[in-house]
Amino acid sequence: MRNVYEQISVDQDVCMHCGACVGTCPRNAMFLHDLTVASNEECNGCGICVKVCPVGAISKNNGGDSR
Amino acid sequence: MRKIETDILVVGGGPAGSSAARYASQSGAEVILIEKRQEIGSPVRCAEGISKKLLSKVGLSPDGKCIAREVKGAKIFSPSGHMLTISEKQAGDEVGIVLDRVFFDKFLASLAVKAGAEIRLKTAATSLIQESGKTAGVTAVDIDGPLEIRARCVVGADGFESQIGRWAGIDTKLKTKDITSCFQYRLTGIDIDADYCEFTLGSAAPGGYVWVFPKDEDTANVGLGLQLSQLKDAGEIKRMLDRFIAKDDRMSKGRPLEMVAGAVSTCAPIDRTIADNVLLVGDSARQIDPITGGGIGNSCIAGKIAGEVLSLAYEEKDFSEKSLQRYEKGWRDEMEERLYRNWMAKEKLVSLSDETFDKIILAISEIGVEKLSTLSILQAVEKKYPELVEEFRDLLG
Ligand SMILES: Cc1cc2nc3c(=O)[nH]c(=O)nc-3n(C[C@H](O)[C@H](O)[C@H](O)COP(=O)(O)OP(=O)(O)OC[C@H]3O[C@@H](n4cnc5c(N)ncnc54)[C@H](O)[C@@H]3O)c2cc1C
Ligand code: SF4
Ligand code: SF4
Numbered sequence: 001m002r003n004v005y006e007q008i009s010v011d012q013d014v015c016m017h018c019g020a021c022v023g024t025c026p027r028n029a030m031f032l033h034d035l036t037v038a039s040n041e042e043c044n045g046c047g048i049c050v051k052v053c054p055v056g057a058i059s060k061n062n063g064g065d066s067r
Numbered sequence: 068m069r070k071i072e073t074d075i076l077v078v079g080g081g082p083a084g085s086s087a088a089r090y091a092s093q094s095g096a097e098v099i100l101i102e103k104r105q106e107i108g109s110p111v112r113c114a115e116g117i118s119k120k121l122l123s124k125v126g127l128s129p130d131g132k133c134i135a136r137e138v139k140g141a142k143i144f145s146p147s148g149h150m151l152t153i154s155e156k157q158a159g160d161e162v163g164i165v166l167d168r169v170f171f172d173k174f175l176a177s178l179a180v181k182a183g184a185e186i187r188l189k190t191a192a193t194s195l196i197q198e199s200g201k202t203a204g205v206t207a208v209d210i211d212g213p214l215e216i217r218a219r220c221v222v223g224a225d226g227f228e229s230q231i232g233r234w235a236g237i238d239t240k241l242k243t244k245d246i247t248s249c250f251q252y253r254l255t256g257i258d259i260d261a262d263y264c265e266f267t268l269g270s271a272a273p274g275g276y277v278w279v280f281p282k283d284e285d286t287a288n289v290g291l292g293l294q295l296s297q298l299k300d301a302g303e304i305k306r307m308l309d310r311f312i313a314k315d316d317r318m319s320k321g322r323p324l325e326m327v328a329g330a331v332s333t334c335a336p337i338d339r340t341i342a343d344n345v346l347l348v349g350d351s352a353r354q355i356d357p358i359t360g361g362g363i364g365n366s367c368i369a370g371k372i373a374g375e376v377l378s379l380a381y382e383e384k385d386f387s388e389k390s391l392q393r394y395e396k397g398w399r400d401e402m403e404e405r406l407y408r409n410w411m412a413k414e415k416l417v418s419l420s421d422e423t424f425d426k427i428i429l430a431i432s433e434i435g436v437e438k439l440s441t442l443s444i445l446q447a448v449e450k451k452y453p454e455l456v457e458e459f460r461d462l463l464g
Contacts, residue, residue, distance in 0.1 A: 019228030056302020
């Protein structure tokens with residue numbers, strides 16, 4: 001299952017809930033609760049979380065809502 | 068909304084939180100520790116290496132269950148495969164014991180309970196309650212829904228992902244070069260020398276390293292960590308580790324019992340870890356050793372100092388930033404210089420070529436060092452290969 005947010009998507013089937021993205025996000029736009037990583041409106045799509053995720057669960061949305 | 072009240076609220080049930088809760092309870096203060104997971108110590112997010120020295124320094128003698136393996140030392144492989152063997156006496160802080168953190172973290176938490184702290188599981192802090200500019204507790208969600216936990220002091224022991232600090236306006240932001248992203252398997256059925264922890268530098272993980280920490284004769288935590296600023300693609304860390312394992316004959320026949328993802332900070336000490344009615348400890352205060360990425364010991368030490376200061380603050384009914392300054396000073400006296408020095412060394416190390424790494428490892432194995440501290444290595448290498456140490460001149464003081 002993919003959780004799609006404004007700028008990024010998190011693949012919940014891949015995510016290991018490790019919090020690496022949460023601690024890294026420079027805008028504190030991510031949070032981890034109840035086995036879901038979510039991103040809020042503070043996110044500016046910088047993409048750092050995409051790289052820090054050890055398993056590659058996060059991707060940047062390519063233009064608009066890709067749902 | 069449901070409301071509860073306490074003197075001191077600790078957010079996070081890792082080594083930092085449990086240690087702080089334990090020592091804060093000793094004054095008779097009412098202490099609640101909340102942990103968002105359903106179990107203390109699990110899932111493990113760690114390679115579990117610690118030294119005996121560091122354990123005894125915090126006055127801990129954990130029972131047998133907490134210790135998976137005692138090792139004799141460490142083997143370090145240079146990028147081109149030179150091996151340097153280090154005895155436990157030389158290895159200093161990071162090797163000696165491979166813990167079982169599922170038990171170790173519970174052991175620490177049970178010490179907190181014995182001292183009088185209350186633990187609430189599956190309780191996640193969701194925001195700080197601020198009243199007239201002061202922190203007055205947190206909002207949280209537990210198994211029965213939302214609740215408000217009012218407290219005179221909030222301790223952020225919420226690990227790498229820490230929110231408490233940011234919510235309280237404490238700058239804990241990290242640069243990409245000060246973050247190491249990690250992936251690890253617990254592999255079983257592998258062919259290892261279970262008396263040694265292993266580190267492989269360079270090539271397999273440019274700018275980072277691969278570790279093999281034995282849990283028993285044929286099982287080990289095998290992981291890889293690399294600086295975020297060196298990463299280009301999504302999921303690179305796991306792919307690199309998979310490649311390393313596939314190429315290594317001893318590892319490739321192993322099968323995983325566990326997968327661990329995570330990140331550690333490898334920054335210089337941050338400027339501030341306190342605010343009025345708020346204190347940060349452990350990974351949330353970025354108290355990890357920047358060279359090794361080890362933070363269990365530092366979290367216990369800083370947790371103890373925090374708890375002792377909180378006890379005093381409770382007796383004096385004063386949790387202002389000024390009162391908590393004693394914690395700020397206490398942990399800095401204990402580890403700031405060491406953290407700073409190791410951060411400087413890390414900055415240099417990641418800039419070295421594989422070739423220089425090879426030379427240094429060879430030099431050390433030829434010369435031999437008394438103790439594996441950054442300083443003693445540099446001094447030893449300088450004697451024989453002054454040109455190699457040129458880069459590190461300022462560290463030698
Ligand atoms: C892959 C990897 C390998 C490592 N290997 C080693 C090693 O070999 N040796 C070593 O010494 N160190 C190692 N470390 C570092 C070590 O794991 C940490 O330094 C140590 O766990 C820090 O303890 P802590 O109590 O500060 O945080 P943690 O142990 O991370 O505990 C924080 C707790 O807070 C909880 N929490 C977070 N947010 C909230 C919230 N909002 N509400 C309630 N609870 C919350 C979390 O669920 C967690 O249980 C490693 C780290 C990683 C990622
Ligand atoms: S893209 Fe950048 S701002 Fe957005 S969640 Fe990821 S790290 Fe944070
Ligand atoms: S870094 Fe990746 S695996 Fe870890 S919590 Fe974030 S999305 Fe999940």
